[in-house]
Amino acid sequence: MIRDVMLALGRYRFSVPTAAYSELKRITEYRWTTQERISRRPAMQYLGLGNEEITVTGTIYPHFNGGLRQVDQMRAEAAQGLPLLLVDGFGFVWGEFVVERIEETHTDIRRAGVPEKIEFNLTLKYYGGDDEI
Secondary structure, eight states: OGGGEEEEETTEEEETTSOEEEEEEEEEEEEEEEEEETTEEEEEEEEEEEEEEEEEEEEEOTTTTTOTTHHHHHHHHHTTOSOEEEEETTOOEEEEEEEEEEEEEEEEEOGGGOEEEEEEEEEEEEOOOTTOO
């Protein structure tokens, strides 16, 4: 259901029935440079916004929800090599981000190597298109 979506990255949807995330970490950098001055301490000059990075961390229980291929679907979306629109469950548009890194860990391995639990970390960076101010 659409109301179950926690976060949408391109066509991929994070939700409780698929890949629910338990943590979203956002880092925003601000660019400053030092201006040397004669007979005075250096002054700082603001250059504008810097990089923005988001890390999404979650757990998938494939036998209960979503199946074993959730992280593969994340990788397929990332492998397009395109910036992806990030929208949260409230409808707030965060902008376009690129997938920089996907990590996954399988634990509680059962018969035939099938995990009971898959943990994932997805690292996104703000795309910063040329049409921005």
